[in-house]
Amino acid sequence: MTGRSCWVGASARADIGARALLAGSDAAGPFDGAPLALEIIPDAARRTPQVALRRCLEVLMPGVGSSLSTVDLLLVFAGSFATAFARRLVVAVEESRRVRPTDSTGMETSETVRAALVALDAGRPRSAVIVASDFDPVLASAVTSACSSALVVRFELYGPEPEDCDVWATHVASPRAGGGGS
Amino acid sequence: MTAVVFTGLGAVSAYGTVDGRGVPRLLHGLAEGRPPAFAPAEDPATCPIDPTLLDEKEPRRWLPAAIGEALSGARWPEDGAPPVLLLAGQAPAPEASDNPLYAAVAVEVGPHRWEHPLVISHACASALFAVHFAERLIRSGAHDAVLVAGVSVCTPCASESLRVVKAIGTVPSRPFDRERDGILIGEGAGAVLLERASTALARGAVPLAELGASVAEIGGASSAASDSAIVFDAMTRAIRDAGAPGVDYVHAHATGTVQGDAAEIEAVSRLAAERGLSELPVSSHKGALGHLLHASGFPGLIVAVSAVRDGVLPTTVGLRRPLAADGVDLLVEGPAIRPRRRVDRALVNAFGFGGNNACVLVRRSPSVRPHRPSGFTPPG
Numbered sequence: 176m177t178g179r180s181c182w183v184g185a186s187a188r189a190d191i192g193a194r195a196l197l198a199g200s201d202a203a204g205p206f207d208g209a210p211l212a213l214e215i216i217p218d219a220a221r222r223t224p225q226v227a228l229r230r231c232l233e234v235l236m237p238g239v240g241s242s243l244s245t246v247d248l249l250l251v252f253a254g255s256f257a258t259a260f261a262r263r264l265v266v267a268v269e270e271s272r273r274v275r276p277t278d279s280t281g282m283e284t285s286e287t288v289r290a291a292l293v294a295l296d297a298g299r300p301r302s303a304v305i306v307a308s309d310f311d312p313v314l315a316s317a318v319t320s321a322c323s324s325a326l327v328v329r330f331e332l333y334g335p336e337p338e339d340c341d342v343w344a345t346h347v348a349s350p351r352a353g354g355g356g357s
Numbered sequence: 358m359t360a361v362v363f364t365g366l367g368a369v370s371a372y373g374t375v376d377g378r379g380v381p382r383l384l385h386g387l388a389e390g391r392p393p394a395f396a397p398a399e400d401p402a403t404c405p406i407d408p409t410l411l412d413e414k415e416p417r418r419w420l421p422a423a424i425g426e427a428l429s430g431a432r433w434p435e436d437g438a439p440p441v442l443l444l445a446g447q448a449p450a451p452e453a454s455d456n457p458l459y460a461a462v463a464v465e466v467g468p469h470r471w472e473h474p475l476v477i478s479h480a481c482a483s484a485l486f487a488v489h490f491a492e493r494l495i496r497s498g499a500h501d502a503v504l505v506a507g508v509s510v511c512t513p514c515a516s517e518s519l520r521v522v523k524a525i526g527t528v529p530s531r532p533f534d535r536e537r538d539g540i541l542i543g544e545g546a547g548a549v550l551l552e553r554a555s556t557a558l559a560r561g562a563v564p565l566a567e568l569g570a571s572v573a574e575i576g577g578a579s580s581a582a583s584d585s586a587i588v589f590d591a592m593t594r595a596i597r598d599a600g601a602p603g604v605d606y607v608h609a610h611a612t613g614t615v616q617g618d619a620a621e622i623e624a625v626s627r628l629a630a631e632r633g634l635s636e637l638p639v640s641s642h643k644g645a646l647g648h649l650l651h652a653s654g655f656p657g658l659i660v661a662v663s664a665v666r667d668g669v670l671p672t673t674v675g676l677r678r679p680l681a682a683d684g685v686d687l688l689v690e691g692p693a694i695r696p697r698r699r700v701d702r703a704l705v706n707a708f709g710f711g712g713n714n715a716c717v718l719v720r721r722s723p724s725v726r727p728h729r730p731s732g733f734t735p736p737g
Contacts (some may be wrong), residue, residue, distance in 0.1 A: 192643050232387070240408055245506055247649065248493070253478070254448070254449060254476075257448035257449075257476070257478050258446065258448040258449055258450070258451055258459070260448070261447050261458060261459060262451060263367060264458070264514055264517075265454075265456055265458060265514055267517075267518045268513050268514045269513075270582070274517045274518070274520075274521045276521050276522050276581075277519070277520065278521065279517075279518035279519070279521050279710065280522065280580040280581050280710040280711060281580070282447070282518070283478065283479070283480045283710050283711030283713070284711070285439030285478070285479055285480065285575050285642075285711035285712055285713050286580050286710065286711035286712065287710075288575050288711075288712075289575050289576065289577065289580065289711055290580070292575065292576065292712075293578065293694040299574060299575065299576040300574065301573040301574065301594075301673075302489065302572070302573050303573065303574055303575055304477065304479075304486060304489065304490045304493075304573060305444070305477065305478050305486075306475055306476065306477060306478075306490075307447070307448045307449060307460070307476040307478035308449060308473065309473075309611035310477045311475075314499070314519060315474075317494075317497055317498075318493050318494065318497055319500065320497065321493070321497035321498075330449075331588070
């Protein structure tokens with residue numbers, strides 16, 4: 176990995192520090208090393224993943240620059256998180272409960288991301304890709320190494336509901352990269 | 358810059374699979390300008406495939422069938438390692454669930470098997486976002502070849518997810534028509550194989566067209582409504598990133614909703630004005646096939662590749678009284694056309710709930726040799 180890499184996390188769980196250490200010792204690609212910041216939110220004040228993501232991006236913004244429009248790629252890993260949201264729609268339909276509009280639009284992980292970006296009010300990345308699969312440090316490093324500036328986000332579920340979720344984010348700057356993709 | 362090319366296409370649609378020459382029947386059906394014969398629908402929001410028209414009658418076999426067509430068309434060696442697979446879908450299936458809303462956790466096609474393929478999840482723009490990610494994987498050097506595939510099946514979940522946001526129409530979808538009133542859900546599968554041009558040529562594959570550029574972004578003030586300014590920006594960036602002066606055809610997202618179609622055609626009209634384009638041809642497959650949701654980008658990609666290879670543009674089934682749009686030629690229902698201006702570049706649009714906006718520019722490229730027409734010709 177070239178350039179600078181730092182990461183932040185937000186969680187409603189008290190033991191996120193332990194998980195962060197695990198991640199650091201696991202050579203976790205862009206999340207390798209000690210976190211820049213970890214924010215632990217008591218269960219009683221559970222934050223939505225959207226708010227947690229916005230908070231992570233806020234902490235990273237000084238390193239990103241004045242606007243997210245300088246970010247070439249926002250790469251999000253959301254495997255179990257995406258499945259949990261989809262399951263919510265399936266359960267509502269199969270159990271003949273009232274389906275809410277947010278069960279449809281909100282089941283897209285991109286809606287969580289979109290709402291966080293709107294709330295942050297710092298522009299939007301030039302590209303975004305949501306991989307609804309488990310975090311893959313090799314894949315993340317390969318793709319972001321071709322970007323001059325990239326954000327990598329992980330939604331890590333620890334319970335059955337999408338709100339039972341840690342959010343980790345990191346900024347990767349590779350000044351020598353010519354910009355990946357198109 | 359590394360050239361990325363399309364070398365294989367596959368489609369399972371209500372028109373069938375492929376003909377004897379390997380050309381997707383989707384192209385023949387759209388070229389005739391008539392909707393296919395659908396199976397009787399229990400849910401009026403859907404237009405399901407008539408399985409008697411297919412060799413692969415089980416929906417769970419549609420995805421492997423489309424992938425198999427793409428690999429076969431690309432002459433991918435059966436004894437070689439398969440290309441990495443990206444699935445355009447909602448999310449991986451939890452254990453013990455076979456609900457087709459979820460993406461498959463394993464796919465098997467002939468001798469090839471993929472376990473836990475990556476799922477690219479961007480609502481109805483998923484296929485084009487997956488193409489964008491494939492482009493990144495190839496240009497970054499991570500992979501030489503990436504297979505992008507997806508499937509959509511009519512289910513109560515699909516219907517209810519659109520019904521609850523009042524996007525379902527009362528009549529078959531009529532994209533860009535003044536009397537359009539919403540979406541009808543279709544079904545089918547698609548697959549495209551993307552490769553680094555140099556390695557594709559080295560293994561003897563025949564490039565079908567070049568991926569000029571792709572744009573995939575999340576933005577917009579609303580979770581569900583299209584944003585004309587963002588659509589315009591995405592199309593403009595795709596053209597600029599491809600280093601192109603303009604485009605010769607737009608395969609629109611155009612689902613048949615009042616708001617979405619209006620926002621998209623406003624953006625295309627603005628693009629035509631700013632690029633000095635006149636009578637820019639625009640059409641959509643959704644009047645014929647319905648909306649394939651997460652897999653809805655595949656018919657557009659296949660049409661775009663065909664457009665730059667064969668110069669044939671399908672019209673929009675159901676479009677009879679087009680919206681007014683300066684600089685744009687909305688191709689009304691009828692047989693496909695062969696425009697006077699050569700089709701060198703085709704733009705494919707896809708948008709989705711959750712602020713998803715994607716454009717892919719497909720082009721004929723002099724750097725891609727040999728160029729071999731597909732053999733597809735329009736009726737008449």
